[in-house]
Amino acid sequence: MRDQLCRIGAIATVSALIVTGTAAAGVAQARPAQPAGLYAPSALVLSVGKGGAAAATVQRAVTLNCAPRPGGSHPAPAAACAELHAVEGEFAQLTAPMPQGSCTRQWDPVTLDASGVWEGRRVSWSATFGNACEMHASLAEGPVFAF
Structure with a gap:
């Protein structure tokens, strides 16, 4: 029973990381491009x-x-x-x-x-x-x- 709870907890944690956009392997997600400043290029x-x-x-x-x-x-x-x-x-x-x-x-x-x-x-x-x-x-x- 304890092993099942640990597995369920691990699956829930991985699912939460995927849903929120955080990579489970620690790789950062790409962010949308932001303007570099107030100047036109x-x-x-x-x-x-x-x-x-x-x-x-x-x-x-x-x-x-x-x-x-x-x-x-x-x-x-x-x-x-x-x-x-x-x-x-x-x-x-x-x-x-x-x-x-x-x-x-x-x-x-x-x-x-x-x-x-x-x-x-x-x-x-x-x-x-x-x-x-x-x-x-x-x-x-x-x-x-x-x-």
């Missing part, structure tokens, strides 16, 4: 490619996270995030008209691409330049695409 993939926009071959690419704090594989994430914050995530504002006569007219297209999320909104931007010199002149050596 800012996570981007930036790339530099050779060729026109439709057929560019990626030469270099990095990740850039700006919220809740700068990070990613970008070599200068804090400076790149500061530049993006200054233009409110509008990548088109990072480029300026190229000064006349500063680059050759050689056609060797370079395409910049940015995609991901900026402050919670989807971002997809690209720009194609005639050559690397035109790209550097248009970007004014800003840190976002300096990798």
Whole structure:
């Protein structure tokens, strides 16, 4: 009789653990994802490619996270995030008209691409330049695409 009571007690304990969601073997149950903070996410993939926009071959690419704090594989994430914050995530504002006569007219297209999320909104931007010199002149050596 005593053995039966012990077995019934053990079964009741295991049943209670299963019903309440606690694993009998001591393995913690997965909890639903909780927001990391009060900041909307800012996570981007930036790339530099050779060729026109439709057929560019990626030469270099990095990740850039700006919220809740700068990070990613970008070599200068804090400076790149500061530049993006200054233009409110509008990548088109990072480029300026190229000064006349500063680059050759050689056609060797370079395409910049940015995609991901900026402050919670989807971002997809690209720009194609005639050559690397035109790209550097248009970007004014800003840190976002300096990798």
